[in-house]
Amino acid sequence: MRKILIIAAAFAPLAACSTVAETVRGPELAPIGYPAALVPVQQAYMPAPGGRDATPASANSLWRVGARTFFGDQRARHVGDILTVQISIDDQAQTRNSTQRARTNSASGGVTHFFGLENSLGRAFPGGFDPANMVGTEGAANSAGSGSVNRSEKVNLTIAAVVTDVLSNGNLVIQGRQEVRTNREVRELTVAGIVRPEDISSANAINHTQIAEARISYGGRGDISRMQTTPAAQSLVERFSPF
Incomplete structure (x- = not known):
């Protein structure tokens, strides 16, 4: 029993730190359920085989120098596309x-007869019975x-x-990140x-409504966002206050 209490006491600060971090930074997006964990943000790309020093075609050739394919599908299909x-x-x-x-x-x-004592109970209750x-x-x-x-977005x-x-059934796991800096925001x-892959258009584009387990986040950080955020101490008080 003592060992269990020691282990619980050791992990208690970790749980508290997680709650405090969530209070200060705000809620995090849930991971994609299929697959179970979101892929790393840093994506390694595969260099083109043989390098980019391709031999140029002749002047009468229909093949364009630098083209990836002639009759093939230009839509995303492989990792890194x-x-x-x-x-x-x-x-x-x-x-x-x-x-x-x-x-x-x-x-x-009520009780009409109680061993003949129903009339004598009035003596025990002077206020009336x-x-x-x-x-x-x-x-x-x-x-x-x-x-x-009432919500509008x-x-x-x-x-x-x-x-x-690329999943075993051919579906593609995608991830994109974009940052735009304006002054200090x-x-x-x-x-x-x-x-x-069937939902990707011929222009190699897809709508967000065709993304399963979609996780979309749009926010910012900087001077403006910091001024609009509730101070950390106030957030802690509001979260843990019992009143």
């Missing part, structure tokens, strides 16, 4: 619920609740993603998920 992800989110949701409940009940009971109303109960309950949701962005893995866009 790039495809365009078009993000166009325009969602609106409005929900309003209201519930009211009320209930009242009462019950009473009625055998016909010897037992009585009453109850009342009221409940009222209401809730509403609109995002239009385009990002290039990299194929990071960095806007960051990340996208990850699983796509079918």
